[in-house]
Amino acid sequence: MIIEFVRYSDIKDLSSLGRLRKLLKMAKDDKIVLLEGRLKPQEEAELIKMNMEEIDDEFKGIEFAIIDAENNESTWNKIRTKLVNIMLGYKPGFTIIGPASIIKEIKQDPHKIELLMKENEERKKNKKKK
Amino acid sequence: MQLFNIFKRFLNRIFKKKKHLKIGLYGPPNGGKTTLANRICQDWLGEDMGKVSNIAHETREIQIKEQIHIKSGNKELSFNLVDTPGIATKIDYEEFLKAGMKESEAKKRAKEATKGVIDAIRWLDNMDVVIVVLDSTKDPYTQVNLTIIGNLEARKIPVIVVANKIDLKKSNIKKIEAAFPQYKVVGISAKYGDNIDEFYKALFEVA
Numbered sequence: 001m002i003i004e005f006v007r008y009s010d011i012k013d014l015s016s017l018g019r020l021r022k023l024l025k026m027a028k029d030d031k032i033v034l035l036e037g038r039l040k041p042q043e044e045a046e047l048i049k050m051n052m053e054e055i056d057d058e059f060k061g062i063e064f065a066i067i068d069a070e071n072n073e074s075t076w077n078k079i080r081t082k083l084v085n086i087m088l089g090y091k092p093g094f095t096i097i098g099p100a101s102i103i104k105e106i107k108q109d110p111h112k113i114e115l116l117m118k119e120n121e122e123r124k125k126n127k128k129k130k
Numbered sequence: 131m132q133l134f135n136i137f138k139r140f141l142n143r144i145f146k147k148k149k150h151l152k153i154g155l156y157g158p159p160n161g162g163k164t165t166l167a168n169r170i171c172q173d174w175l176g177e178d179m180g181k182v183s184n185i186a187h188e189t190r191e192i193q194i195k196e197q198i199h200i201k202s203g204n205k206e207l208s209f210n211l212v213d214t215p216g217i218a219t220k221i222d223y224e225e226f227l228k229a230g231m232k233e234s235e236a237k238k239r240a241k242e243a244t245k246g247v248i249d250a251i252r253w254l255d256n257m258d259v260v261i262v263v264l265d266s267t268k269d270p271y272t273q274v275n276l277t278i279i280g281n282l283e284a285r286k287i288p289v290i291v292v293a294n295k296i297d298l299k300k301s302n303i304k305k306i307e308a309a310f311p312q313y314k315v316v317g318i319s320a321k322y323g324d325n326i327d328e329f330y331k332a333l334f335e336v337a
Contacts, residue, residue, distance in 0.1 A: 041280030045254070048274075049248050052245075064219060064273055108276075
């Protein structure tokens with residue numbers, strides 16, 4: 001299993017669709033992608049659409065989660081954090097994307113994120129079929 | 131005269147909007163969207179809207195029931211009800227095999243389900259009001275739920291969150307309320323009609 005960290009600066013020059021295509025391709029290559037920054041809601045919906053177009057007998061889709069670093073902050077802190085982020089060029093939050101053949105489930109609640117992986121046997125079964 | 135025209139245009143806009151009001155049912159698979167659609171259609175038209183099943187992705191095409199008129203006291207509301215396929219990020223035909231389907235049937239269902247998800251997302255832009263139907267026995271903090279709500283917020287579409295299946299022991303409305311505190315959450319059982327009047331009341335408030 002490969003976990004690949006993608007800096008926002010690596011994809012910032014791509015169009016929105018280009019970014020999603022790149023992330024989806026990495027997931028199709030059985031990589032778990034940890035992207036710096038979060039997708040916009042419209043990009044999340046577009047990612048689901050693009051992902052659906054790719055599903056076939058072998059590729060079963062993706063699991064993904066957005067980790068919003070600002071969720072529990074007060075309004076004033078959010079404004080302050082945003083200003084600092086703009087000045088430093090830092091993209092807050094993370095996006096995790098991985099193939100459904102490897103990730104069983106991503107559990108989210110306001111305080112933690114759990115990445116549940118498929119059992120080895122189950123993964124081997126999926127690979128054999130490929 | 132100009133003021134009169136502005137007022138007339140304003141009234142026309144309201145009238146036009148009401149006449150073509152589209153209310154969409156959105157949510158993950160097996161939340162009970164079609165069961166709720168059937169409940170609404172049975173209550174006001176005396177007929178069902180679609181087939182329901184325990185196997186996920188039973189609704190794989192957009193279903194529309196036109197001209198539903200509902201009344202509550204002096205209030206009336208006319209709308210077209212749009213039942214959408216459940217939104218998911220993965221579809222595995224082998225899940226349908228486990229439910230007893232033949233391989234060809236399972237693969238066909240999976241293919242149709244993927245198209246259904248794409249159509250459901252495309253139709254978001256056409257909605258005037260969206261009812262997000264969630265299974266209240268399940269964890270509401272899923273990316274599909276967050277993506278649906280996030281997209282409705284971004285499009286400024288009025289939303290009612292329905293916590294369905296309150297007739298089941300594991301039902302937990304409070305967890306859904308905590309996940310989406312910005313919206314009115316109505317707990318119902320679409321199957322048995324529990325608390326359905328509260329749902330209609332909420333619909334009048336939002337629409």
